[in-house]
Amino acid sequence: MIRVDRSIVLQVVNFVALVFLLFRFLFKPVVKALDRRSQLIKGELQKIAEEKETLEKMKQSLLEEKKNLKEEYVRTIDQARLEAAKIKEEIVREAFEEGEKIRKEYEKRAKKEVEKLFSTMKEEMVNVAEEVIKKFLQSQITPEIQTQIIANMFEEAMKQLEAVMEVGHGQRND
């Protein structure tokens, strides 16, 4: 049993043959498949890294675009604000001018009125003077009374004038 006979030669040959057969049919294909898979995985990883990079770039560009858009937005809004301010100014100016025009018109009208009043006043004064002269001529009145009368008349005329003037002022202030 523990005797070594010549079948040991056969067994050695058998085992060496088995090593070669297994190398041909088992180890070579399996190692090749493992290598191929690791190659494949490496390639995939590389591809993924590249894709990641492009995505990163895209993100960067998108972010930049966003920033630009924001800037543009801010600029547009500022511009719009400026424009709005201009328009506001214009409107205010126009309104002011209108007001001015209206005021001027009223002033003109008031002046005309005043002038008319002045002219009527003048006529009246002339009339009064005439009357005074008439009365003076008709009845001999003392010079004191005369002056009194003239003063009274004048004062009245002045009061009237003042009233008219005041009316004109009030209209201008509107």
Next chain:
Amino acid sequence: MEELFNPQVFFYFLGLPVTKTVVSTWIVMAFLVILSWFITRRMNPVPTRLQNIVELFVEAIINLIEGMSPGNGRKFLPLVGSLALFIGTASIAHLVPGLKAPTSDFNTAFALALVVFFAVPFYGIAMRGVRGYFREYVSPSPILLPFHIISEITRTFSLALRLFGNILGEEIIIGIFFLLSPLFVPIPMMLFSVFTGVIQAYIFTILTVVYISAAVEVHEG
């Protein structure tokens, strides 16, 4: 019982006796080669179940070698992987009716140990050169040369005897159980023999790796 120790000789091939052991070895070899051909016939990048098992085995062997001799996993893979696969299969072949476990014949065990015995200097010379390899025998001093040689020879015998003794012991125990009670009783022992076979394959493989990696190891100075 007699059959266990002196396997039947079927015929002579070139004057060499073709015993039952040799025929069992052929059957085991055919089984392994056909199975591996069947599995590796179409290797997919996405592995199927059988392919996964094979890949797992190959990777385990490569890792085993890399753990003791880094960088040489691919070089030793054919020999070491074949040893593991053949011993593992051959040690449980006696569970198949009509077959004899080839490793329970001292011829097979000694043949395997002889292959390792010659593979060690083969790899050592291939990787370190003739001078580099044989310098190991006279280091640290030439007095140790006989001891190195004796250790090489005894460890070869030890490898062969360990494998052969374990498997044969298992076979004898199963045989005795069969003689006592052929039904059901030997089954636990048969299961245990599977365990023993796989363990022996592992030990033979790991010792081979240890010997070979010691031979190819480059010492500084």
Next chain:
Amino acid sequence: MQGEILFLCVTVFTAGFSIAFGVVFPALGQGRACAQALESIARQPEATGPISRTLFVGLAMLESLAIYVLVVSLILLFANPLFRYVFK
């Protein structure tokens, strides 16, 4: 005939005795090795791989001692080369 029976008796006795005693010491050694390895693994669970690998190699070495005994006793029982001289 007396001498031959004595030879057989001694052979069988030696075979059984060598198994009985030859197995004790490797068993003790293996037990020690296993215990130490388990302790180491319990202390350092992350080193399980190298420890168990070394343990297996060491156990194989110890096991081979017991296997030598087994082989010797098997030779004595089944393939005794001295049978030829005793039983002519």
